[in-house]
Amino acid sequence: MSSIKPVEWLGDRLMIIDQTRLPQHEIYLELADVHQVAEAIKSLKVRGAPSIGVAAAYGIALGAQQIETQDLEEFRKAYKNVSAEIAATRPTARNLFMAVERMDDIVGRAPDVISAKDRLAAEAEKIHDAEIESTRLIAQNGAALIRDGDTILTHCNTGPLATTGSGTALGVIIEAFRQGKKIEVLATETRPLCQGARLTAWELRREHVPFRLITDSMAGHFMKGARVDMVVVGADRIARNGDTANKIGTYSIAVLAHENGIPFYIAAPSTTFDQRIATGDEIVIEERSPDEVTHLYGKRTAPEGIEVCNPAFDVTPANYITGFITENGILKS
């Protein structure tokens, strides 16, 4: 199966797969400036912590390319708006801010405008290459945990679309399947935006991995009575103590796994770990539009004029996490 390229740098444009159109339509968009990249991140046309970080880096490089002055101080002043626009897109995924910080550092140290622009593009490609390599190693390290005959439950989407590489949790699963292990996957649909039903199902079908799609509310039913051997999910930000922010619904699945004695793993690259925060209490949880809850595929399902909550993530305390699958190996929680 040909590898998916959710993000591709064209030197003066950024090509992405519009993930909001999948699985019905595989639409590629060429983003021509930082505003289009920022909008694509905000609207989840490109999504998934590692993919967000990569797109953020290219978006900043693209925006900097289009700053016309050759005066370094004027360039740095205009650059701040480019960086700020990307930083304001989504607050939770650590990878985005890792990219912004590395790009800001490049501009702060560049001796002139031409060097700054060249180094920004090169740094974005370095960030991209690193995420591809990290997820390749995560897939290998994690596949070793999966046994022949296992049923693995996963939540949201953490495959090539979400990472630009092999995937994190889904990369682990796909690699185990490619190694010949007879596995089955239970993939949750992941309301409200259905990344599981739309994207994980699309990726697993492309790879011919046996899976069944379930609603989020079915997770406990299948974990009860040892019908699930392992849970593996992704992450958006991991605090120093191991508390982990991931797609809304992850905390509930972690508690259910703990209750049923099922190992619960987080798969994530080191770029998702945030050493600056001590616990998950410090993680900003993105609150998204109520329309994502009151509408399904654009059709209104709930009455108008009601109060709605739509946190995009929740935080799983470290004590519910068996271990972290990273490019450097398995870290015990």
Ligand SMILES: CSC[C@H]1O[C@H](OP(=O)(O)O)[C@H](O)[C@@H]1O
């Ligand atoms: C390897 S992707 C990590 C993470 O990103 C997803 O969130 P979103 O679809 O809102 O970008 C989800 O939380 C995945 O687990």
